[in-house]
Amino acid sequence: MSPGTRTKLVVLGALGLALVLVPFLLPSAFHLRVAALVWINATAALGLALLMGLAGQVSLGHAGFFGIGAYATALGPKHLGLDPLLSMLLGVAAAAGLALLVGRPILRLKGHYLAVATLGLGILVHLVLVSEVAITGGPDGVQVPRLVLFGWRVAGPEVWYAITGIVLLLAAWIALNLEDSSTGRALRALHDSEIAASVAGVDVARHKLVVFVIAAVYAATAGGLLALFNRFVTPDVAGFLRSIELVTMVVIGGMGSILGAVVGAALLTVLPQALTLFHDYEHAVLGLLIILFMVFLRQGIVPGLAGLLVRRRPA
Amino acid sequence: MNRRLLLVSVASATLFAAASAARAAEPIRIGSFLSVTGPASFLGDPEKRTLELYVGKINAAGGVLGRKLELVVYDDGGDANNARTFATRLVESDKVVAVVGGTTTATTMAAVPVLEEAQIPFISLAGGIEIVEPVKPFTFKTPHTDKMACEKIFADVKKRGLSKVGLVSSTAGFGASMRNQCLKVAAAHGIEIVADERYAPGDTDTTPQLNKIKGSGAQVIVNADFGQGPAIVTRNVKQLGLELPLYQSHGVASKSFIDLAGPAAEGVRLPAAAMLVAEQLPDDDPQKKVVLDYKTTYESTQNQPVSTFGGHAYDGLMLLVRAIEKAGSTDGVKIRDALRATKGFVGTGGIVNMSATDHMGLDLSAFRMLEIRGGTWKLLY
Numbered sequence A: 001m002s003p004g005t006r007t008k009l010v011v012l013g014a015l016g017l018a019l020v021l022v023p024f025l026l027p028s029a030f031h032l033r034v035a036a037l038v039w040i041n042a043t044a045a046l047g048l049a050l051l052m053g054l055a056g057q058v059s060l061g062h063a064g065f066f067g068i069g070a071y072a073t074a075l076g077p078k079h080l081g082l083d084p085l086l087s088m089l090l091g092v093a094a095a096a097g098l099a100l101l102v103g104r105p106i107l108r109l110k111g112h113y114l115a116v117a118t119l120g121l122g123i124l125v126h127l128v129l130v131s132e133v134a135i136t137g138g139p140d141g142v143q144v145p146r147l148v149l150f151g152w153r154v155a156g157p158e159v160w161y162a163i164t165g166i167v168l169l170l171a172a173w174i175a176l177n178l179e180d181s182s183t184g185r186a187l188r189a190l191h192d193s194e195i196a197a198s199v200a201g202v203d204v205a206r207h208k209l210v211v212f213v214i215a216a217v218y219a220a221t222a223g224g225l226l227a228l229f230n231r232f233v234t235p236d237v238a239g240f241l242r243s244i245e246l247v248t249m250v251v252i253g254g255m256g257s258i259l260g261a262v263v264g265a266a267l268l269t270v271l272p273q274a275l276t277l278f279h280d281y282e283h284a285v286l287g288l289l290i291i292l293f294m295v296f297l298r299q300g301i302v303p304g305l306a307g308l309l310v311r312r313r314p315a
Numbered sequence B: 001m002n003r004r005l006l007l008v009s010v011a012s013a014t015l016f017a018a019a020s021a022a023r024a025a026e027p028i029r030i031g032s033f034l035s036v037t038g039p040a041s042f043l044g045d046p047e048k049r050t051l052e053l054y055v056g057k058i059n060a061a062g063g064v065l066g067r068k069l070e071l072v073v074y075d076d077g078g079d080a081n082n083a084r085t086f087a088t089r090l091v092e093s094d095k096v097v098a099v100v101g102g103t104t105t106a107t108t109m110a111a112v113p114v115l116e117e118a119q120i121p122f123i124s125l126a127g128g129i130e131i132v133e134p135v136k137p138f139t140f141k142t143p144h145t146d147k148m149a150c151e152k153i154f155a156d157v158k159k160r161g162l163s164k165v166g167l168v169s170s171t172a173g174f175g176a177s178m179r180n181q182c183l184k185v186a187a188a189h190g191i192e193i194v195a196d197e198r199y200a201p202g203d204t205d206t207t208p209q210l211n212k213i214k215g216s217g218a219q220v221i222v223n224a225d226f227g228q229g230p231a232i233v234t235r236n237v238k239q240l241g242l243e244l245p246l247y248q249s250h251g252v253a254s255k256s257f258i259d260l261a262g263p264a265a266e267g268v269r270l271p272a273a274a275m276l277v278a279e280q281l282p283d284d285d286p287q288k289k290v291v292l293d294y295k296t297t298y299e300s301t302q303n304q305p306v307s308t309f310g311g312h313a314y315d316g317l318m319l320l321v322r323a324i325e326k327a328g329s330t331d332g333v334k335i336r337d338a339l340r341a342t343k344g345f346v347g348t349g350g351i352v353n354m355s356a357t358d359h360m361g362l363d364l365s366a367f368r369m370l371e372i373r374g375g376t377w378k379l380l381y
Helices: A003-025 A029-054 A062-080 A084-106 A113-131 A157-179 A182-192 A194-199 A204-230 A240-253 A258-296 A301-312 B002-024 B041-060 B080-092 B105-117 B146-159 B173-189 B207-214 B229-239 B255-265 B274-280 B287-302 B308-327 B332-340
Strands: B028-034 B069-075 B098-101 B122-124 B139-141 B164-170 B192-199 B220-224 B269-272 B368-373 B376-379
Touching: A003 A029, A003 A157, A003 A258, A029 A062, A029 A157, A029 A182, A029 A204, A029 A240, A029 A258, A029 B080, A062 A084, A062 A113, A062 A204, A062 A240, A084 A113, A084 A204, A113 A240, A157 A182, A157 A204, A157 A258, A182 A194, A182 A204, A194 A204, A204 B080, A240 A258, A240 A301, A258 A301, A258 B069, A258 B080, B028 B041, B028 B080, B028 B308, B041 B069, B041 B287, B041 B308, B069 B080, B080 B105, B098 B308, B105 B122, B105 B139, B122 B308, B146 B173, B146 B220, B146 B269, B164 B173, B164 B207, B173 B192, B173 B220, B192 B207, B207 B229, B220 B229, B229 B255, B269 B274, B274 B287, B274 B308, B274 B368, B274 B376, B287 B308, B308 B332
Parallel strands: B028 B069, B028 B098, B098 B122, B122 B139, B164 B192, B164 B220
Antiparallel strands: B269 B368, B368 B376
16 A cells, blocks of 8 residues: 555545544534534635645635625525535536636745735625625625525435535545646645746646646535535635635645645634633633644644654654 | 431432422523624624623513513524524423514514414514514514614704715625615615715725716715725825715724724714713603613623614513513413514614514614714704
8 A cells, every 4th residue: 555545545534433423422513513614614725725625825815715605605596596415516617717717827936926816806805795796695695595405405404414424525635636646746846946946847836726726616515515514605704814714724724635625714703602601711721722823833733733743752 | 217217208208399399480481592693793793792681680680570581682693504403492492482583684684483483472683674574473673773773864964965876885785785775775765876886895985986976967975885994985085175074884883993994983873772971861752761771781780882683682681571561471472472563672672663564673773873073973854
């Protein structure tokens, strides 16, 4: 068994185990809802983890793609009378197209141009969602029709838990395969040194573009899932703070680690719920915890802990 | 060995007694999710303070149905997704009997499906008309709507014998929503909207829009917005020397508007809740006692000026307590029925008469028409 295949099995096995165990440990509808939100956020963070960890690029407007997925799912049925699932797929395609359009010229440049461009893009998407009240419903949000698959009304936290979990598993599987592919190796090479990689014959711009589009697709898929799950979306989903939250999930969990993105998403989704016992101080405690994690596990939680384990192991 | 057994049995007996005593006086749990932080915190913060203050007072006075109230408050930060999660938590984990909360229309609308499905009475503190139109079986609200503000203004315009209105509004949430409502109800009030100008939030000058209104033959100007925009419009109207009466909305009903607009604010009229002019209300006004009581209680304990938003929370809590007492039970459907049957409840927002088709229960008398004179509010009627 190659090391790559072993990592794949470990990561997918750990995720699958968590997916099966959570409903037994925390059976209430509230806990399942929070868990489903973790899977949704993790799907979006996963795409960003690929972009940040593999390609070494940051997207500061990733919630913009998330918002495109969410609002396509809401507005397709409302204005065009389309099926919500079809609208969601169209939204994902639109996000991919937009990423291609924006990424193509920018990723030819070196440095932080993508971060700045995506920052602008995210703010633009949010602005449109807030101000085009006649189309998007404005800051008060818009309702999403219930998903009906072949006459089956998709409802209930248990069902959504399963759906979002399966999507995450699928997303993780694709990400792991990408990491282990020639594209993944090329990306790692250009992350270490773009010049060395291009000298070795790697098409730097094309590979970066591929992973950027994949990241956008992951975010839009997560956005569409959130819209269908909540059956209500507001422009907050595409806000700048959401973008920062996604980046934080990736950094805190461990950049370039698939499991890290999931752990980071879980932490930032569950902690605010757990910290309500601190009442007025919950935001201060949340901030403190994030700082402590970054100070003591500088590479992120998953790589950091893995590193500790390896070091402790007797030689 | 024997002594140990004795100790154990004494301990368990004490525990059992304590547990059954606790069950007899088990508190009534009331849930709330509010935007205490984030962009809507100027609404959510006084709401939270008010709920905590009055739950404490009610408990000190013996509680409801002989049981104490227990308040569970979560801060949704103004995010609709969080609001929905907290609503689920209130239903599933905290097992609350009713919810008073929902600072913004967005957070309210995100939570409505959860609470409706669980059949838990929900009194929202947000303005949006879509919360109660169409009527949802378990959803109520306490604040006035934008539609009522338009109607109150239009009634006053008619009273002056005028009918041609130039509308200028912000493209942001509140302004856009009020503009839609004003356009909708204008014709029914015999008002003709001769100009419909808009500006973006953050614009520092609105003279182009006002010049267009000047050329449109408008007899009055109505501005729908809150925050800095209305102060800019008010100053621009004065700078252009427009001699038209200017109406603002209830969105500017705070002292900071008068400070921002300066002398240009003289003569501006606006509909507002009674709270703003509590002292000026005539002694026979049924709201005077309620509003003054709330104002003194809030200001003496919180060390900050009272706001109408905290008043919405006061009204919501009091409506709920009244309904629980009338229902004599904490059953969701019974509380809902009692809420629906509310008649003649005097709150800070107005006199509430609910029905199966009206889950807000306020009429135009809930708004007072004010004019700014000498740098302060003057109650007209």
